[in-house]
Amino acid sequence: MLQVSYIRENKEHVIASLTKRNIDASEMVNDVLNFDEERRALQTKLDTLKAESNTLSKEIGMLFKSGEAQKANILKEKTSQLKESTRDLESELNEKADALNELLYKIPNVPNDLVPLGNSDEDNEEVFREGDVPTLPEGALPHWELAKKHDIIDFELGNKITGAGFPVYKGKGARLQRALIAYFLDKNTEAGYTEYQLPHLVNEASGFGTGQLPDKEGQMYHVTGDNLYLIPTAEVPGTNLFRGDLVNKNDLPLAITGYTPCFRREAGSYGAHVRGLNRLHQFDKVEIIRVEHPERSYVALDEMVDHVKDILRELKLPYRILRLCGGDLTFASALTYDFEVYSTAQERWLEISSISNFETFQANRLKLRFKNDDGKNQLAHTLNGSSLALPRVLAGILENYQTPDGIKIPEALVPYTGFDFIK
Incomplete structure (x- = not known):
């Protein structure tokens, strides 16, 4: 399976090389890159939510220590909402990653430069x-x-x-x-x-x-x-x-x-x-x-x-x-x-x-x-x-x-x- 990073960095080379296999891979390659961009956007959003949740958890702990339980409980409700959003994002991210892998499984290896052109x-x-x-x-x-x-x-x-x-x-x-x-x-x-x-x-x-x-x-x-x-x-x-x-x-x-x-x-x-x-x-x-x-x-x-x-x-x-x-x-x-x-x-x-x-x-x-x-x-x-x-x-x-x-x-x-x- 080709690495997404390799496809991203060598898109035109991958497409051109796969023509040696008599394959027009441009649509598959573009689909992979689009799915990967969506996956990375979801990952960024998920990382942001987790970072926010961690920050709130630390703040809640400090509030409880200082006796401000009411404020702490308000923030706890917010962290519960964040956790629910995090679970939804994780599920969506896993689905996107699986779909990306399904695409990658269909793309054959890039032929070496020594491979001659030919059909059979x-x-x-x-x-x-x-x-x-x-x-x-x-x-x-x-x-x-x-x-x-x-x-x-x-x-x-x-x-x-x-x-x-x-x-x-x-x-x-x-x-x-x-x-x-x-x-x-x-x-x-x-x-x-x-x-x-x-x-x-x-x-x-x-x-x-x-x-x-x-x-x-x-x-x-x-x-x-x-x-x-x-x-x-x-x-x-x-x-x-x-x-x-x-x-x-x-x-x-x-x-x-x-x-x-x-x-x-x-x-x-x-x-x-x-x-x-x-x-x-x-x-x-x-x-x-x-x-x-x-x-x-x-x-x-x-x-x-x-x-x-x-x-x-x-x-x-x-x-x-x-x-x-x-x-x-x-x-x-x-x-x-x-x-x-x-x-x-x-x-x-x-x-x-x-x-x-x-x-x-x-x-x-x-x-x-x-x-x-x-x-x-x-x-x-x-x-x-x-x-x-x-x-x-x-x-x-x-x-x-x-x-x-x-x-x-x-x-x-x-x-x-x-x-x-x-x-």
Whole structure:
């Protein structure tokens, strides 16, 4: 959530920057400033009444001490009227503050200057590419056919149990999945991230804290009886660990990692491009999350990008990095880099990671602060990224490592799988 003070001081910049998201935010911004002006006027009036009431209370005490009870009682009647007016003003002020917050919740984050113009993923900017695309044997198969041939993932069985988008991993497929999770967590903890086991359901406040609500409620599974949400990513419970905290500046950066299953409704996703592991309603992901000092959050973003690069180099998967355009940027992000692995059998790029800097947008919702050198509370910056999302990494491994005799296992994973080949 943008800070009102930031909008007030940078009104034209906010409006101009949000045009990168193909949004005309002028009406929303003006509404925010008008509501804020009304709120501040009410606050001033309330402060005046409280000051007057305090002054009268002191005067009443002095009158009683001096034996002038009649005058004191007259003033007491006035203070009663002031208290009633104060209660009315407080109620009006709370309503105005709630209405202001409702407006602020609807305004997305301001894109960083590096964010390119564009309407969709077709306008994203490729900034890096690495790795050789393998030459596959004749008759190479996409991963969903390889999974069936080697009996390692059963999509039909998952459909029987739950529905489309809930695969069942079997035998070496399950072990490979578990190996990837352990490998990613080990790589992350070696890089200085502290591992957490996180809840798989969150409350409404957590959804608001990271910006999934009110923007993405249609994509989240909602447990209506308890008003809880199945997590779409470990970003939500992981970042909310610090909700409401005043952290020690010397403890920054805070860096955590965690594995969770993720649940996304993905309404309206059909067709060949979402076959197999390409688009799921339940999938596994290992996340990295950082809370940073604002002065080094973009250095941290580059460090996170380099970290994921190292993992993909070890797995020897061809990949590229895209800087997302304004039209493809998520609601809360200021700048996002997407990693895509090349699926040789499908002859297409598959997204496997998004690494984002949210600047103060999430921290303002979370009230996540630290004390700066002046002793004043300052909002921290939050960042997160997939390190990595498993389905499409697994799809890339199955397809790019296939041979006429079976599927090789990347060398880096063999210590985790206990086997080097799926025959």
